[in-house]
Structure formats: C-alpha cells, structure tokens
Amino acid sequence: MNIFDAIPNDLSNEILESLVENKNVKIERIVSKGHSSPESGWYDQIHNEWVMVVKGKAKLAFDNKEPVILAEGDYLTIEAHQKHKVEWTDADKETIWLAVHY
Amino acid sequence: MNIFDAIPNDLSNEILESLVENKNVKIERIVSKGHSSPESGWYDQIHNEWVMVVKGKAKLAFDNKEPVILAEGDYLTIEAHQKHKVEWTDADKETIWLAVHY
Numbered sequence: 001m002n003i004f005d006a007i008p009n010d011l012s013n014e015i016l017e018s019l020v021e022n023k024n025v026k027i028e029r030i031v032s033k034g035h036s037s038p039e040s041g042w043y044d045q046i047h048n049e050w051v052m053v054v055k056g057k058a059k060l061a062f063d064n065k066e067p068v069i070l071a072e073g074d075y076l077t078i079e080a081h082q083k084h085k086v087e088w089t090d091a092d093k094e095t096i097w098l099a100v101h102y
Numbered sequence: 103m104n105i106f107d108a109i110p111n112d113l114s115n116e117i118l119e120s121l122v123e124n125k126n127v128k129i130e131r132i133v134s135k136g137h138s139s140p141e142s143g144w145y146d147q148i149h150n151e152w153v154m155v156v157k158g159k160a161k162l163a164f165d166n167k168e169p170v171i172l173a174e175g176d177y178l179t180i181e182a183h184q185k186h187k188v189e190w191t192d193a194d195k196e197t198i199w200l201a202v203h204y
C-alpha cells in the first residue's frame with residue numbers, strides 16, 4: 001500500500017480513509033483539493049490529532065493562536081479541544097494528509 | 103516541525119526520535135542509512151507498528167512470510183509479535199521512516 005496511490009479523480013468532496021483503527025488510535029489518510037472547513041465553525045475534537053502534510057500545502061487556523069501554513073513534511077499536534085479549521089488547501093493539486101488520532 | 107529537517111550528519115548509528123508519546127501510542131521518526139537489523143535475531147514487539155517510508159528505500163524481512171521492499175510512500179502494519187527485521191536500507195542516502203506504535 002502506498003500513501004500516494006489510488007487518489008480518486010473526483011475530489012469534489014474531501015476524502016477520508018482509515019488505514020488503521022483500534023480502540024486507542026486511528027491512522028487516516030485525508031485527500032483535499034482546494035477544500036476548507038465550513039465557514040460556520042471550528043473543529044473541536046475529543047482526541048489529540050497528530051497531522052503531517054505528505055504532499056501539497058494547507059493553512060490551519062486556530063481560535064486562540066496564530067495560523068500555520070503546512071508544506072510537505074510539516075507536522076504538528078492539535079491537542080484535544082484545540083479549536084481549529086482548515087483555512088485552505090492547495091487549489092491546483094491534491095493535498096495528502098496523514099492524521100493520527102490518539 | 104518538518105519530517106525532513108534536522109537530519110544529523112553522523113548517521114553511523116540509526117537515529118530514533120519520539121515525536122509523540124503517551125500511554126496508547128508512540129509516533130517516531132527513524133533515520134537510517136545503510137543500516138540493517140543485527141544478524142543474530144528478529145524483532146519481536148509487544149505492540150503493533152504501522153510504518154511508512156517517507157524517503158529512501160528499505161527491505162523488511164519476516165520469519166514466516168515473503169519480504170517486502172518499501173519505497174517512498176509505502177506503508178504496512180507489523181502486527182505485535184510478527185517477527186521481522188530490516189534486511190537493508192538505501193546505502194547512498196538516508197531513509198526516513200515514520201513509525202506509529204500502538
């Protein structure tokens with residue numbers, strides 16, 4: 001299995017795929033293309049999320065701290081209940097994220 | 103933080119760095135250059151390990167199934183107690199692994 005493989009042609013919706021899942025952890029591939037979070041609100045998650053941009057580029061915003069632009073290889077941890085949203089992802093090519101929820 | 107950054111010049115030993123660690127999960131960056139597991143034995147781990155080659159190339163061997171060559175973006179899960187070893191990693195450039203122990 002390869003993280004760059006099997007990218008669907010239709011990326012009109014963001015695509016989330018679980019690669020590993022058990023009671024303690026979920027490892028997910030997310031493929032975005034020009035997507036952002038809904039305007040209306042923030043993600044507020046009960047688990048921590050470690051996220052890395054494997055390909056592409058994205059901007060993450062937070063309710064109480066400076067936004068971060070993530071390029072290939074950049075990673076960060078979003079603590080549980082840290083309100084955040086995806087401001088934008090690259091509009092020209094897909095952005096592939098690896099997310100570990102724990 | 104970037105997965106490609108801060109690669110030490112001295113890679114005479116394989117380098118393991120914990121990026122995230124709690125009671126349920128450990129996310130680790132491993133940098134190898136021409137390293138392989140000790141000849142004498144197999145790794146036999148109590149946890150599952152999901153591993154992806156972010157850069158470089160490596161060959162994983164198992165005690166009871168076919169070996170696997172991993173190139174950039176290739177990932178697999180090594181189940182707990184699946185005996186395995188690293189047969190080789192690229193000798194010419196560093197191989198960067200992302201490992202999630204869970």
